[in-house]
Amino acid sequence: MEKSEFGVVGLGVMGSNIVLNLADKGVKVSVFNRLSKGKKNAVEAFLRGEGAGKKILGFTNLKDFAQSLESPRKILLMVKAGDAVDEMLRGLLPFLSRGDIVIDGGNSNFKDTARRLDELEDSGILFVGAGISGGEEGARNGASIMPGGNEKAWGKIKPYLQKIAAKLPNGEPCCEWIGGGASGHFVKTIHNGIEYADMQMIAEIYQTMRKSGKFSNEEMAEVFEKFNRGKLESFLIEITAKILRHKDENGQFSLDLVLDAAGQKGTGKWSVESGAELGSPISCIAEALFARFVSGMVEMRKSGARIFGSECKFNMPSGAMGAVLENALYAAKIIAYAQGFSILSAASKKFGWNLNLGEIAKIWRGGCIIRAKFLDRVTEAFSADCDLENLLFSEFFAEEIRSSVNSLREVSSLAAQGGISMPAMFSALAYFDFVRQTESPSNLIQAQRDFFGAHTYERTDAPRGEFFHTKWE
Numbered sequence: 180m181e182k183s184e185f186g187v188v189g190l191g192v193m194g195s196n197i198v199l200n201l202a203d204k205g206v207k208v209s210v211f212n213r214l215s216k217g218k219k220n221a222v223e224a225f226l227r228g229e230g231a232g233k234k235i236l237g238f239t240n241l242k243d244f245a246q247s248l249e250s251p252r253k254i255l256l257m258v259k260a261g262d263a264v265d266e267m268l269r270g271l272l273p274f275l276s277r278g279d280i281v282i283d284g285g286n287s288n289f290k291d292t293a294r295r296l297d298e299l300e301d302s303g304i305l306f307v308g309a310g311i312s313g314g315e316e317g318a319r320n321g322a323s324i325m326p327g328g329n330e331k332a333w334g335k336i337k338p339y340l341q342k343i344a345a346k347l348p349n350g351e352p353c354c355e356w357i358g359g360g361a362s363g364h365f366v367k368t369i370h371n372g373i374e375y376a377d378m379q380m381i382a383e384i385y386q387t388m389r390k391s392g393k394f395s396n397e398e399m400a401e402v403f404e405k406f407n408r409g410k411l412e413s414f415l416i417e418i419t420a421k422i423l424r425h426k427d428e429n430g431q432f433s434l435d436l437v438l439d440a441a442g443q444k445g446t447g448k449w450s451v452e453s454g455a456e457l458g459s460p461i462s463c464i465a466e467a468l469f470a471r472f473v474s475g476m477v478e479m480r481k482s483g484a485r486i487f488g489s490e491c492k493f494n495m496p497s498g499a500m501g502a503v504l505e506n507a508l509y510a511a512k513i514i515a516y517a518q519g520f521s522i523l524s525a526a527s528k529k530f531g532w533n534l535n536l537g538e539i540a541k542i543w544r545g546g547c548i549i550r551a552k553f554l555d556r557v558t559e560a561f562s563a564d565c566d567l568e569n570l571l572f573s574e575f576f577a578e579e580i581r582s583s584v585n586s587l588r589e590v591s592s593l594a595a596q597g598g599i600s601m602p603a604m605f606s607a608l609a610y611f612d613f614v615r616q617t618e619s620p621s622n623l624i625q626a627q628r629d630f631f632g633a634h635t636y637e638r639t640d641a642p643r644g645e646f647f648h649t650k651w652e
């Protein structure tokens with residue numbers, strides 16, 4: 180039997196589309212999916228359906244699957260994150276040889292990836308944790324891929340991963356080696372965290388327009404379409420306009436029938452946990468995550484509305500709103516991304532990953548959910564200064580913030596006065612105003628800590644690192 184060049188485990192939404200993408204590029208692929216009682220044979224269904232007539236070999240037995248692959252084996256796991264990855268690794272291991280490569284392409288917790296790298300070290304299996312973004316469409320036509328882990332694998336898997344990656348207008352693939360350890364999955368986690376902040380901020384703008392009482396769904400779609408022709412050009416803005424325009428078979432706006440309780444699968448939570456562990460203030464991501472939690476408390480919100488009323492308004496003439504909201508969203512978005520890149524930098528230092536932040540912004544420029552025009556400028560900023568302390572301090576973004584932050588102030592204060600909840604955008608402004616304070620109020624916090632717990636404090640008139648205690652009473 181002619182052997183396949185590449186193997187994919189898991190024929191769900193992502194796996195099946197990646198297989199089709201590889202097959203389109205002329206790669207001979209073997210696929211595996213488990214057989215489950217009472218469920219159709221996914222391999223058979225795939226080979227008869229979308230996979231028909233392509234160079235794809237299908238298996239429901241891991242030994243046969245492994246034996247169908249040329250050496251060194253290159254296997255991509257596209258299964259549910261968590262136990263399924265460990266189960267598949269355990270199942271595959273007896274049929275693999277030293278030098279074979281296993282790539283976990285799911286949204287795995289980077290701590291699991293670090294553990295798996297350790298566990299596989301002695302086996303000689305080269306393990307890679309690759310974040311993949313772009314959803315179904317990206318998997319099929321070009322995704323943003325963030326591989327990290329055992330670097331010895333990179334040369335062997337690079338041609339395949341770069342083949343299925345999205346391409347920038349200059350032809351460069353949105354896939355480059357991220358770094359050692361769990362860096363690939365960490366970068367994907369923060370990508371998703373930024374995605375949470377971006378989505379929440381867009382939702383806050385939608386709510387502002389909706390609650391101003393001046394915009395229909397179609398008019399809001401027009402506003403977002405206009406945003407998408409300017410500095411906010413991005414996939415999330417583009418799909419927001421499409422969602423707003425969509426009507427069901429009864430002519431009703433589909434969005435109006437979607438329950439306002441946002442789900443989540445874990446990457447936002449892991450981002451926020453990492454923010455706390457690394458001491459990195461990713462407040463926009465945290466607020467976006469917490470907003471999803473509050474949104475899920477549907478009954479609690481009904482009680483809140485009964486007790487306090489749910490009226491809210493936004494007092495601005497409709498003709499002025501588009502431009503002000505655009506600038507406010509732009510400022511908030513830059514701040515959220517700056518926080519995201521700061522945590523990448525903090526993790527890079529802590530784990531010795533030597534992340535290239537400009538390159539990461541480039542990989543996110545195509546294929547992924549947070550792809551956006553302004554990421555070109557992020558790449559430029561980190562290329563000009565790879566040790567940039569904060570993205571906001573780069574020449575370009577400092578100027579962009581200077582010219583847009585007053586809109587964020589105006590929108591935030593009108594929203595606060597009118598009772599519109601804007602957790603992510605308010606937190607962006609609070610962060611911005613904090614990072615430009617030479618005199619923060621935290622002297623008081625230190626004094627309070629010293630008062631009640633003798634925790635000591637540093638003094639403004641002594642070198643850093645010298646600690647003092649005062650008897651305050």
Ligand SMILES: NC(=O)C1=CN([C@@H]2O[C@H](COP(=O)(O)OP(=O)(O)OC[C@H]3O[C@@H](n4cnc5c(N)ncnc54)[C@H](OP(=O)(O)O)[C@@H]3O)[C@@H](O)[C@H]2O)C=CC1
Nearest residue numbers: 189190191192193194257258259260263285286311314315
């Ligand atoms: N959907 C998306 O937009 C994106 C998803 N991802 C990530 O990619 C991975 C796959 O996602 P997606 O394709 O959407 O998921 P699906 O739910 O469509 O498919 C999941 C796949 O995992 C398999 N699987 C589940 N549990 C086990 C198990 N215990 N043992 C073996 N196989 C198992 C399923 O097999 P079976 O059919 O037999 O249950 C199926 O093949 C996830 O980690 C996800 O977070 C990443 C980027 C985007």
Ligand SMILES: O=C(CO)[C@H](O)[C@H](O)COP(=O)(O)O
Nearest residue numbers: 312313442443444445446548
């Ligand atoms: O990885 C993704 C996109 O980049 C997935 O779509 C992910 O499921 C999104 O996260 P959540 O379900 O928590 O909103």
